[in-house]
Amino acid sequence: VKKYIDVLSMLKLNTFHWHLTEDHGWRIEIKKYPKLTAVGAFRNETLIGHYNDQPHKFDGERYGGFYTQEEIKGIVVYAQSRNVTIIPEIEMPGHSRAAMAAYPELSCTTEPVEVGTKWGIYEDAFCPKEETFEFLENVLDEVMELFPGEYIHIGGDEVPKINWKNCKHCQQLIAEKGLKDEEELQSYFIKRIEDYVNSKGRKIIGWDEIIEGGLAPNATVMSWRGTEGAVQAANQGNDVIMSPLSHCYFDYYQSNNDEEPIAIGGFLPLKKVYEFNPIPEGVKAERQQHILGAQGNVWTEYMKDFDKVSYMAFPRAMALSEALWSSDANKEYTDFVKRWEQFRSRLELLDIKYANHIK
Ligand code: ACM
Ligand code: ZN
Numbered sequence: 212v213k214k215y216i217d218v219l220s221m222l223k224l225n226t227f228h229w230h231l232t233e234d235h236g237w238r239i240e241i242k243k244y245p246k247l248t249a250v251g252a253f254r255n256e257t258l259i260g261h262y263n264d265q266p267h268k269f270d271g272e273r274y275g276g277f278y279t280q281e282e283i284k285g286i287v288v289y290a291q292s293r294n295v296t297i298i299p300e301i302e303m304p305g306h307s308r309a310a311m312a313a314y315p316e317l318s319c320t321t322e323p324v325e326v327g328t329k330w331g332i333y334e335d336a337f338c339p340k341e342e343t344f345e346f347l348e349n350v351l352d353e354v355m356e357l358f359p360g361e362y363i364h365i366g367g368d369e370v371p372k373i374n375w376k377n378c379k380h381c382q383q384l385i386a387e388k389g390l391k392d393e394e395e396l397q398s399y400f401i402k403r404i405e406d407y408v409n410s411k412g413r414k415i416i417g418w419d420e421i422i423e424g425g426l427a428p429n430a431t432v433m434s435w436r437g438t439e440g441a442v443q444a445a446n447q448g449n450d451v452i453m454s455p456l457s458h459c460y461f462d463y464y465q466s467n468n469d470e471e472p473i474a475i476g477g478f479l480p481l482k483k484v485y486e487f488n489p490i491p492e493g494v495k496a497e498r499q500q501h502i503l504g505a506q507g508n509v510w511t512e513y514m515k516d517f518d519k520v521s522y523m524a525f526p527r528a529m530a531l532s533e534a535l536w537s538s539d540a541n542k543e544y545t546d547f548v549k550r551w552e553q554f555r556s557r558l559e560l561l562d563i564k565y566a567n568h569i570k
Contacts, residue, residue, distance in 0.1 A: 213286060214517070214561070214563065215517070216286075218521075218524075218528070218563060219293075219528070221557065223532055223536060224295070224531075225295055226298060227295050227296070227297045228298045229298065229300065230300045231300060232302045232306070232307065232309065232366075233308075233327070234306050234307070234308035235309065235327040236251065236253070236277075237309040237310055237313065238277045238278055239283065239299070240277055240283075241353050242353060244313070244349070244350065246314060250326070251309035251312050251313040252275045253326060254273070254327065255325060255326070255328060256271050256328050257270050257274050258328060258329040261513075262329065269329075280357060283357050287358060296361075298363070298364050298416065299354050299357070299358045299363060300364035300366055301350060301351065301363070301364070301365060303337055303404065304337040304397065304400050305371065306366060308326065308335040309326045309327065311337075312324050317337050318337070318374065319374040319378035319380070330475075332371060333371075334374055336371060338374070339381065347404060348407050351404075351408060352411075355408075362413065362414050362415070363408055364416040364417070365404055365405075365408070365417055367401055368417075368420050372393035376393060381393070391424075394424035396424070398423070398425040402427045405430055415430050417431075419433065419439075419441070419444075420436075422444060426447070429449075430449060431451065432449055432451050432452070435459075436456065437455055438453070438491035438493070441494070442492075442494055444501070448498070448501065449501065450503050451502050452504055453489045453506075454506045458487040458505075459508055460479055460507075461479070461508060461509045461523050461524050462475050462510045462511070462513065462514070464477060465480055465527065465566055466566070472519065475510070475513055479527070484531050485533065486534070488534070488539065489502055489505045505531065505534075507527060509523055518564045521563045522564045525565040525566065526551050526555075526566065526567075527566075529550075529551060
C-alpha cells in the first residue's frame, strides 16, 4: 500500500480511496467487533478463472487477512508525508456479506452466511434496524478516529432489494416512515448515516446509486455507471467525483493481445484514458465547480498480488492524472507518451511492474 501511495504522489494524485470492506473480506480491525476480522476477514476458498466460466471452480484454499489499527495509523501518516489523503470506504448497505458472516443478526434473515467466495453481487444487505445503525455508528467512530480526512466513503452501490422486500421489519419501516418503496428505504438508510457522519464534522461520499430514492443533502456522489448521476447531482448543487466505467475502470483490459492476463472484461486503452474530459456534458456552467475531480478504480477480483495491481494501474493512472491536471488545449498524446518513457524508468528503479501498451 505504501509503495502504491508513493507512485500516486509522484503522479500528483492526491487522494487514495481505500475500499476496506466487501462481500469477500472485511479488511480493517474494529476493536469493538472482533469477529469482523476473526471471521469476516477470511474466506474458505476463492473462485478460479473468470466468473463467466461455467461451472464455477474453486481453489479450496483458505484466504484472508486484514490491517490492524496500528498498521493503518502508520499508513495514514506515511500518506500524509506524501500529501496523499486516504478516504476509507466502509460499504453499506450492500457488499456487506463478510460483516454478516461475523454478525448474522445484522441481516434481514439473521441466518448464518459464509464470507463470499465468488465475485459478482451477493444478495446480502444490512437490515435497517436500530441494532444495525448502532453497529455502523460504532464502526464509523473507530474509522473516523483512524482517518482524519474530511470524507468517509459509505459505499451504497449495487444493493439488491430482495431481502428488504421479504423482511417484516423493513416493510414495517417503509410504512411507518411513509416511504414509497425499497429505493426510498435505501435513501432513508444513507441519510441516517449521513446525519451521523455530519454530526462528527465529516462528510460522506457514496456511489451514484445513492441518488435513487432521494439524495442525502450534503453527500458527494461518485459517478461510476456513467455520467448521468454526475449531471443530476452537480446540477442540484451536490459535489461529484467522476469515475465512469467508460474511462476510469483500470480493472478493464488495456490491450487486445492474446497473452493479456485475465481481467474482469471491458476495454480501456491508455489513449482513451488520456482523452477523458472530467466535466460531463450537461452540467451547467455555474455548477461545474461541483465536479471535484476523478478517480481510477482498481477492483482486485482478478489481481492476486501487487505486481498485477500495478500492471493494471500504470500507466493508465498517469494518463488520468494528466487528463485531470491539464487544460484540453495543452493535451497532446504523443507528448504524453514521451513523458511516460521517462516515468517508466522511475518505476523500474522502484521495482514496480507496469503495462506498456501505448498504442
Ligand atoms: C462499482 O464498481 N460497483 C462501484
Ligand atoms: Zn430487513
